[in-house]
Amino acid sequence: MIAHAFFFYFFSFIAVVSAIMVTVSRNTVHSVFFLILDFISISSLFIMIGAEFLGMIMLIVYVGAVAVLFLFVVMMLNVAKQENTWFKSSTNSAHIPIGLLVGIIIFFEVIIVIGGWKYKPDLSSKIILSDISNTHSIGNVLYTDYIHLFQLSGMVLLVAMIGAIVLTFRKRDGLKRQSYFKQLSREREDGVSLVNVKSNEGIKIDD
Amino acid sequence: MDYIYSLIAESYKILFLLLPLLTAVAMIVWLDRRVWAFVQKRKGPNVVGPFGLFQSLADALKYIFKEIIIPASSNKIVFILAPITTMTLALISWAVIPFSEDFVLSDINVGILYLFAISSLGVYGIIMGGWASNSKYPFLGAIRSAAQMVSYEVSIGVIIINVLLCVGSLNLTDIVLAQEKIWFIIPLFPMFVIFFISALAETNRPPFDLPEAEAELVAGYQTEYSGMMYAMFWLGEYANILLMCAMGSILFLGGWISPIDSYPFNLVPPVFWFILKILLLFILFALVKAIVPRYRYDQLMKLGWKIFLPFSLTWVVLTAGFLLYFDLLPKV
Known part of the structure; x- marks a missing residue:
């Protein structure tokens, strides 16, 4: 049990410290690296309470895909040069009220969960009592009781994806595209023709 | 006391996995160069030791004694962390690979997800190296590499779903045991081909080695690295290639299961078959490097998103149906 407690405090310490470092660190790219460290330590905590599937999915989705895109954007926008002036500036930032609002909402959400409010009271007993693996039990619940919510969230993600594409899509003129079909179906007659050239007159190639 | 005892026992096991693995990585580099040379009718490294077997050892010595140069304008901590990340991630994924039914370091329930997660983390070593170098070519190489690896990860994920539909478990040992009757390469052959090509792209091997296309980007994200730090990138890359070969043989070639289940073949230890399958896949990797010209970047992206992804998604529906x-x- 000692080792378990030790690792729990180890990972939670890293998670909390790196979460603080995300907001404090001067360099934006460093912030993203700390965010990644935070995700990794949280997924380790998930694995420690036996939610191995959730921990791995957290690693794959957040660290493997989402944070890569964060890094991408942060590097491409060259915000690495803009230093975080949060703790240096004397003027108040305009983001503080919004941040506080979000913080308060999350705080109350956590209180509701810790307070023991359950959406389906019999659910946890259904999962824990059965001796099937974690992945199977999530599948059993997700694709039966919660299928509508699951599909709804899928639709929301789809709409968000289409929205992002529509917002950033711009049609460019004069763009040359490769068409494999056109390339491969090109015959000799399309490209080559034999012309008798009279001497001293030359030939005009139509273009 | 129990903890200390199990700690020592586990370290012993890890040591006995890592030492052969690192030796294998060094040997595989030699094999890669030899195969490449034979395809081009050259001799390849054949001077150091018998058949040039000690070439990698000599190279390693050279790298160790070279000076490590850290660019003055680089971000030093991230610059040093990048090769360490690559190397560590390439090695820790071997913890779940089952070499035979009872020869596996950690037989976890979500083994295949662990492999997938670690291979999706592999992109960070490259991104960190490219960004921290604070130089044009490494940065461009890292951006290219990240986009490429994220794209091909998607199709690898869908291919894994195909295999999992047939197995019903995320455990790697279960995946191998499910192939006792028939290897998945036979019913899922198109998926094996796509897995192989995606693995080439995932490990930045030719013909998809655009992140380090020397004609355009010097050496991509490795440009500013020297000495042992460069060697660590290089070892990590080859360890990742071996891992992809191991993954391919577990998912499609039946892992440690012998090809013919009859008398003389039963006597061979199962580990032998597993290593043989990894080597077979690796020689395929090496052959592809020698015979296929490099892709253009837009063609690479088109292949990943417009051809592989729809095809493997269709195959998921077909398999499930x-x-x-x-x-x-x-059945669960």
């Missing part, structure tokens, strides 16, 4: 119709879906 087939298994459902003939009532072959694995």
Whole structure:
């Protein structure tokens, strides 16, 4: 049990410290690296309470895909040069009220969960009592009781994806595209023709 | 006391996995160069030791004694962390690979997800190296590499779903045991081909080695690295290639299961078959490097997103439909 407690405090310490470092660190790219460290330590905590599937999915989705895109954007926008002036500036930032609002909402959400409010009271007993693996039990619940919510969230993600594409899509003129079909179906007659050239007159190639 | 005892026992096991692995990585570099040379009718490294077997050892010595140069304008901590990340991630994924039924370091329930997660983390070593170098070519190489690896990860994920539909478990040992009757390469052959090509792209091997295309980007994200730090990138890359070969042989070639289940073949230890399959896949990797010209970047992206992804998604529907119709879906 000692080792378990030790690792729990180890990972939670890293998670909390790196979460603080995300907001404090001067360099934006460093912030993203700390965010990644935070995700990794949280997924380790998930694995420690036996939610191995959730921990791995957290690693794959957040660290493997989402944070890569964060890094991408942060590097491409060259915000690495803009230093975080949060703790240096004397003027108040305009983001503080919004941040506080979000913080308060999350705080109350956590209180509701810790307070023991359950959406389906019999659910946890259904999962824990059965001796099937974690992945199977999530599948059993997700694709039966919660299928509508699951599909709804899928639709929301789809709409968000289409929205992002529509917002950033711009049609460019004069763009040359490769068409494999056109390339491969090109015959000799399309490209080559034999012309008798009279001497001293030359030939005009139509273009 | 129990903890200390198990700690020592585990370290012993890890040591006995890592030492052969690192030796294998060094040997595989030699094999890669030899195969490449033979395809081009050259001799390849054949001077150091018998058949040039000690070439990698000599190279390693050279790298160790070279000076490590850290660019003045680089971000030093991230610059040093990048090769360490690559190397560590390439090595820790071997913890779940089952070499035979009872020869596995950690037989976890979500083994295949662990492999997938670690291979999706592999992109960070490259991104960190490219960004921290604070130089044009490494940065461009890192951006290219990140986009490429994220794209091909998607199709690898869908291919894994195909295999999992036939197995009904995320455990790697279960995946191998499910292939006792028939290797998945036979029913899922198109998926094996796509897995192989995606693995080439995932490990930045030719013909998809655009992140380090020397004609355009010097050496991509490795440009500013020297000495042992460069060697660590290089070792990590080859360890990742070996891992992809191991993954391919577990998912499609039946892992440690012998090809013919009869008398003389039963006597061979199962580890032998597993290593043989890894080597076979690796020689395929090496052959592809020698015979296929490099892709253009837009073609690479087109291949990943417009051809592989729709095709493997269609195959998921087909596999699921087939298994459902003939009532072959694995029971929990």
